[in-house]
Amino acid sequence: MTLYPELTDEKRRELLNSMVLIRTYEEAILREYHADKSPGFDIGAGLIPGEMHLAAGQEPVAAGLGAHLTKDDAMTATHRPHHVAIAKGVRLREMTAEIFGRETGLGRGRGGHMHLFDPETHFSCSGIVAEGLPPALGQAMAFRRGGGDRIAVAVAGEGAANAGAFHESLNLAALWKLPVVFVIEDNDWGISVPRAQSTSVTSNADRGAAYGIPGVRVEENSVEGVYEACGEAVARARAGNGPSLVEVHTLRLWGHFEGDAQGYRTDLEGVPGRDPLPTYKQALVDSGAITEEDYNVMTASASERVEDAIDFAKASPTPDPADALDYVFSEGARS
Amino acid sequence: MSTNIDPARQESAGNAPASAASTGAPVTGAGVSTATDAETTAGGDAIDTGTGRAPGSSATVIEPEPGKRKLSTAKAIQEAIAQEMRADDSVFVMGEDVGPYGGIFSSTTGLIDEFGADRILDTPISESAFIGAGIGAAVEGMRPIVELMFVDFFGVCMDQIYNHMAKIHFESGGNVQVPMVLMTAVGGGYSDGAQHSQALWGTFAHLPGMKVVVPSNPYDAKGLMTAAIRSNDPVVFMFHKGVMGLGWMKKNKRSIGAVPEESYEVPIGKARVVREGTDVTVVTLSLSVHHALDVAEKLEPEGISVEVLDLRSLVPLDRDAIVASVSKTGRLIVVDEDYQSFGLSGEVIASVAERQPQLLSHVSRVCMPDVPVPYASQLEYAVLPTATRIEAAVREAVAK
Ligand SMILES: Cc1ncc(C[n+]2csc(CCOP(=O)(O)OP(=O)(O)O)c2C)c(N)n1
Numbered sequence: 001m002t003l004y005p006e007l008t009d010e011k012r013r014e015l016l017n018s019m020v021l022i023r024t025y026e027e028a029i030l031r032e033y034h035a036d037k038s039p040g041f042d043i044g045a046g047l048i049p050g051e052m053h054l055a056a057g058q059e060p061v062a063a064g065l066g067a068h069l070t071k072d073d074a075m076t077a078t079h080r081p082h083h084v085a086i087a088k089g090v091r092l093r094e095m096t097a098e099i100f101g102r103e104t105g106l107g108r109g110r111g112g113h114m115h116l117f118d119p120e121t122h123f124s125c126s127g128i129v130a131e132g133l134p135p136a137l138g139q140a141m142a143f144r145r146g147g148g149d150r151i152a153v154a155v156a157g158e159g160a161a162n163a164g165a166f167h168e169s170l171n172l173a174a175l176w177k178l179p180v181v182f183v184i185e186d187n188d189w190g191i192s193v194p195r196a197q198s199t200s201v202t203s204n205a206d207r208g209a210a211y212g213i214p215g216v217r218v219e220e221n222s223v224e225g226v227y228e229a230c231g232e233a234v235a236r237a238r239a240g241n242g243p244s245l246v247e248v249h250t251l252r253l254w255g256h257f258e259g260d261a262q263g264y265r266t267d268l269e270g271v272p273g274r275d276p277l278p279t280y281k282q283a284l285v286d287s288g289a290i291t292e293e294d295y296n297v298m299t300a301s302a303s304e305r306v307e308d309a310i311d312f313a314k315a316s317p318t319p320d321p322a323d324a325l326d327y328v329f330s331e332g333a334r335s
Numbered sequence: 336m337s338t339n340i341d342p343a344r345q346e347s348a349g350n351a352p353a354s355a356a357s358t359g360a361p362v363t364g365a366g367v368s369t370a371t372d373a374e375t376t377a378g379g380d381a382i383d384t385g386t387g388r389a390p391g392s393s394a395t396v397i398e399p400e401p402g403k404r405k406l407s408t409a410k411a412i413q414e415a416i417a418q419e420m421r422a423d424d425s426v427f428v429m430g431e432d433v434g435p436y437g438g439i440f441s442s443t444t445g446l447i448d449e450f451g452a453d454r455i456l457d458t459p460i461s462e463s464a465f466i467g468a469g470i471g472a473a474v475e476g477m478r479p480i481v482e483l484m485f486v487d488f489f490g491v492c493m494d495q496i497y498n499h500m501a502k503i504h505f506e507s508g509g510n511v512q513v514p515m516v517l518m519t520a521v522g523g524g525y526s527d528g529a530q531h532s533q534a535l536w537g538t539f540a541h542l543p544g545m546k547v548v549v550p551s552n553p554y555d556a557k558g559l560m561t562a563a564i565r566s567n568d569p570v571v572f573m574f575h576k577g578v579m580g581l582g583w584m585k586k587n588k589r590s591i592g593a594v595p596e597e598s599y600e601v602p603i604g605k606a607r608v609v610r611e612g613t614d615v616t617v618v619t620l621s622l623s624v625h626h627a628l629d630v631a632e633k634l635e636p637e638g639i640s641v642e643v644l645d646l647r648s649l650v651p652l653d654r655d656a657i658v659a660s661v662s663k664t665g666r667l668i669v670v671d672e673d674y675q676s677f678g679l680s681g682e683v684i685a686s687v688a689e690r691q692p693q694l695l696s697h698v699s700r701v702c703m704p705d706v707p708v709p710y711a712s713q714l715e716y717a718v719l720p721t722a723t724r725i726e727a728a729v730r731e732a733v734a735k
Contacts, residue, residue, distance in 0.1 A: 040582065040583070041582075041583045042583065042584065042585055043525050043583050043584050044524060044525030044526055044584060044585055044712070045585070049525060049526035049712055050525060050526035050527045050528060050710065051527055051531070101526070101710055101711030101712065101713075102711070107710075109709070109710060109711035109713075109714065110529075110707075110709045110710055110711070110714065111528065111529070111710055112526065112527075112528040112710030112711075113528075114528055114530065114531075115528055115529065115530070115710070126530070127528065127530040127531060128487070128488060128490065128491065128530055129460045129488075129491075130460070130491075131490075131491065159459070159460045160460065162459035162460050162461045163460050163461060163462075163491065164461070164463055164464075164491065165491065190431075190459075190460055191431065191432045191436065191439070192432045192434070192435060192436035192457075193431065193432060193434075193457050193458075193459070197457060198457075198458075198459035198460070199459065259583055263435070264435045264436055318711060318713050319709075319711050319713055319714050320713075321713050321714060321716070321717035322717075323714075324704075324706065324709060324714045324717035324718050325704055325706050325718075328705070328706050328707070
């Protein structure tokens with residue numbers, strides 16, 4: 001694991017801490033999701049029904065990117081949104097309540113785990129592949145008009161880079177020199193389709209050239225590598241120099257969605273050794289940036305925050321069926 | 336021809352005698368035909384000949400006895416595709432995760448093992464490109480089955496669908512055919528949220544140029560898929576996830592049923608009375624058929640007799656069957672998992688209102704109200720056309 005000499009130990013602890021919080025969160029959702037789906041597996045059953053896309057293994061992208069963003073920047077994400085939402089600072093309790101479909105959730109239980117909207121942190125996500133990218137452009141337009149150096153970040157998987165919306169968004173952002181950073185999480189798989197079978201280039205970063213913007217690929221799933229690459233892209237956007245594209249070669253540690261048996265997956269054998277979390281932790285212990293004790297404190301406090309959010313969600317009321325028709329419009333418009 | 340076109344008449348193909356479907360136009364799998372094909376004959380009574388079969392194929396079997404063998408709807412679809420692929424090598428499948436994964440909802444399980452990656456193609460997440468590619472291949476005489484994983488994703492590729500797939504035959508004056516199947520998953524009930532739970536068949540049916548079929552059970556799924564593949568027109572084949580018989584979703588007991596082994600067609604455009612009754616007609620389709628049947632079974636001991644009409648196709652819409660049933664019962668309830676306004680339910684009622692307004696002594700709708708599908712199951716089940724809502728509607732109808 002490459003450590004970048006410029007980083008302070010404090011920054012490193014911050015990055016690791018963020019990764020730990022994300023992993024703790026995803027493990028807890030995993031547990032809660034499967035707790036009441038049996039016997040067998042009924043996707044619609046339990047306290048968390050529906051599809052569940054978890055991002056274990058992709059913590060470096062979220063942590064390395066999130067470290068450069070403030071609450072006032074915008075982020076659009078995908079069907080796999082928890083890790084980047086956490087790194088963006090989305091309120092954990094309200095996000096969790098949304099995943100549990102509760103009235104206290106970010107979307108009052110209407111949206112669900114693929115539809116998290118947090119106006120406080122300007123975070124949103126979409127379940128339609130690549131369709132989160134275009135709105136980021138508009139957020140960037142609004143920010144530029146408002147003055148200051150706020151930026152918008154659009155996160156998508158490598159599968160999304162083959163969709164029209166990706167290419168249209170890159171072109172438009174480049175043309176209008178918008179303060180946008182496009183971040184592609186290449187986890188090798190778009191559900192069951194390996195990237196080599198879906199993508200004509202070996203690096204999506206190369207696609208930046210087609211639109212005249214910088215494209216960088218971070219080949220190692222390392223939080224510090226992501227931190228470096230995103231740092232440059234974010235600085236460029238903040239300085240008014242236009243958009244950039246960063247692709248990170250990351251890892252989907254678990255299935256595409258929960259319940260995915262992954263029979264198609266040819267790379268599973270090597271996966272445990274590629275887990276970025278223990279690797280980074282060990283590198284920091286070895287370098288003296290943290291002690292084992294520091295790490296234990298980190299994981300304990302992450303657990304505390306995550307369990308608090310889950311308790312909050314579970315204790316929250318479910319939506320009243322009588323309100324099922326609310327919130328279609330801001331004003332009553334039903335005929 | 337008069338400019339006063341009667342849409343009901345235009346869509347009367349579904350009322351043709353079933354045997355007519357086997358009297359084919361002499362198309363041999365080529366996508367290009369002349370305007371003299373039976374389908375384009377004047378008068379609006381044209382029949383979807385559904386031929387275009389490889390030369391030498393035997394006479395088309397229409398709705399044979401179901402027999403004893405039971406399959407899930409997913410398996411029935413796979414079997415229809417496999418049989419057509421064996422008979423005609425212009426048939427192929429493409430879509431996301433249709434290869435080794437076998438389709439997210441198991442519509443293509445095992446096909447890659449028999450037919451290989453040349454004919455079962457996994458695509459990138461580039462719906463406009465691969466659906467458009469399906470159109471081009473169809474125009475050149477192939478018979479693609481293209482899967483759009485969830486109908487909700489039509490937003491990213493609708494131009495290919497409604498401005499191209501659906502219009503080429505018309506714009507070419509009938510000179511170019513697009514014999515393609517757009518297969519897609521529809522429906523909710525398992526908390527997949529507003530972007531993965533919609534029915535949307537009314538949207539496709541609203542736009543001219545596509546046939547739209549929505550099977551409710553394994554038997555119809557196989558027969559309609561076979562007919563769809565053989566059709567020389569684009570057919571949107573919409574399967575509800577809840578009727579597929581998937582192991583990982585709450586299963587409807589009728590998602591597994593008797594399916595003949597032989598290849599056969601269910602004619603596109605013919606509704607089916609799935610339960611006879613005398614007090615009230617429930618016109619419905621897809622998963623809601625099963626809810627309606629459950630309600631009919633439940634109310635029978637109380638002496639309430641419910642007729643259930645499974646539309647099976649939206650385009651063509653079997654308006655005769657609707658009117659025939661309502662003329663028997665005098666009461667009409669439309670149950671539709673699609674959004675209520677501007678869609679199928681209004682169209683069904685209009686078919687009766689235009690033809691036999693005096694029949695409409697009672698009309699009501701049990702539909703998805705005009706709200707995006709909510710995530711939380713308490714909310715989702717408040718808006719889905721559940722058996723509870725259907726039962727209430729039936730009781731209200733017969734109380735009058
Ligand atoms: C337009 C559209 N097509 C297909 C899908 C179904 N789908 C959901 S996630 C996914 C794979 C996405 O792969 P990638 O973008 O690499 O993200 P990852 O899941 O690996 O995080 C697909 C095909 C969708 N949601 N939207």
